[in-house]
Amino acid sequence: MLRPMLTLGLILAAAPVLAAETDPLEGKRHAKQLFQVDPRSPAILTGQPTLSLSDAKIYRATQPVMIKSERVLGSALRTTDFNDSGLFPNKDTDEVEWVRERLVVDFPDGSNVMTIAFVHPTAPRDAMVELVGAIGKAYLDEVVFEAKIQRQKPRDILAASYRDLDEEIKRKTDTYDALLRDMPSVRLPEMAAKVGLLKDQIGRLQAEKLSAERELLGRRIEIKQRDLSAKQKAERLTTLIADYGAYTSQLDKQVAALTKEVLELSEDNSGAAERAEQIETLKKVRNQIAEKIEQWNVELKTPDTVRPFHGVEFHDPSEKDDAKRAMLRTS
Numbered sequence: 001m002l003r004p005m006l007t008l009g010l011i012l013a014a015a016p017v018l019a020a021e022t023d024p025l026e027g028k029r030h031a032k033q034l035f036q037v038d039p040r041s042p043a044i045l046t047g048q049p050t051l052s053l054s055d056a057k058i059y060r061a062t063q064p065v066m067i068k069s070e071r072v073l074g075s076a077l078r079t080t081d082f083n084d085s086g087l088f089p090n091k092d093t094d095e096v097e098w099v100r101e102r103l104v105v106d107f108p109d110g111s112n113v114m115t116i117a118f119v120h121p122t123a124p125r126d127a128m129v130e131l132v133g134a135i136g137k138a139y140l141d142e143v144v145f146e147a148k149i150q151r152q153k154p155r156d157i158l159a160a161s162y163r164d165l166d167e168e169i170k171r172k173t174d175t176y177d178a179l180l181r182d183m184p185s186v187r188l189p190e191m192a193a194k195v196g197l198l199k200d201q202i203g204r205l206q207a208e209k210l211s212a213e214r215e216l217l218g219r220r221i222e223i224k225q226r227d228l229s230a231k232q233k234a235e236r237l238t239t240l241i242a243d244y245g246a247y248t249s250q251l252d253k254q255v256a257a258l259t260k261e262v263l264e265l266s267e268d269n270s271g272a273a274e275r276a277e278q279i280e281t282l283k284k285v286r287n288q289i290a291e292k293i294e295q296w297n298v299e300l301k302t303p304d305t306v307r308p309f310h311g312v313e314f315h316d317p318s319e320k321d322d323a324k325r326a327m328l329r330t331s
Helices: 002-021 053-067 070-079 095-101 125-182 189-225 230-264 272-300 317-330
Strands: 030-037 103-106 113-119 306-308 313-315
Touching: 030 125, 053 070, 053 103, 053 125, 070 095, 070 125, 095 103, 113 125, 125 189, 125 272, 125 306, 125 313, 189 230, 189 272
Parallel strands: none
Antiparallel strands: 030 113, 030 306, 030 313, 103 113
16 A cells, blocks of 8 residues: 555656646746737627637647747847847857747747747846847737738728729719709709709708618627627617618618609600619619728727737846845855
8 A cells, every 4th residue: 555655646746847847948047028819810790709729729839930930030130239239159140040949939838828938048138138029029010910911901902992982983973963964854944943852852862871871880880799699689680670671661762753753854864764773783882891891990900919918027047046045044
């Protein structure tokens, strides 16, 4: 019985030692900076962060590669002058490779806190701290912010399409209005006044519909962002869309009736109805693009996936040993 208990005791006694060995910085002189990371990204339409376990592993394996890349380390060494810092052994040193060999990038305990550390037994303290700060800044500039810029590109493309489509709608509307003004019957004073009133009514109804569409878009985004279950969101969106559909359908019928009356007042209405239909189709497409742009804007407003936790720290185990020896001498 004594032998198994002794074996168990040895295992338990060795456990702290084994745990300590998993920390690559334990007992080493180093400068480090912590970053809070969130590898998840909100999905378009749902706004809910999505990430699988395999994605998380890939993310944690990818960050050290990018941080130790020529692009990040080269940027850090270019933007900060280390020539007179005493950091490098000599002028012929391959600085990027030298730093890379002494750089530690780790996610302690598989957490969402990332450590960037530079380890060296004798390098100047200030230079080590400055180097880690420069690497952290280069990582944010060259990797994190660059990724955010890439995420903005689809939104920018949609915005350009929206502007082009809006200009086309304005051109077609001007042509359509000119066509209505030039119709023979409209030239008669008594008919022109009536057509003008009808067009004013059509304009007001169209403006009212556009306002309703914008309000719907805002309320849809608001519902998606609220702290509700998926079922509650679906129910509220269904009710909202149904109410909006009934309201805009009524507006469409009124516009159609007024447009028909305008056309009937004109002797030559060839092409007018077709042009009006084209304009309405383009407006629907424009509104769909506007909704997509708003969805991208909501996603792009989410916090950055990587944020510095605090400034650079410096750790020197020998300083702790000196302090312990001093305490022993005074006791």
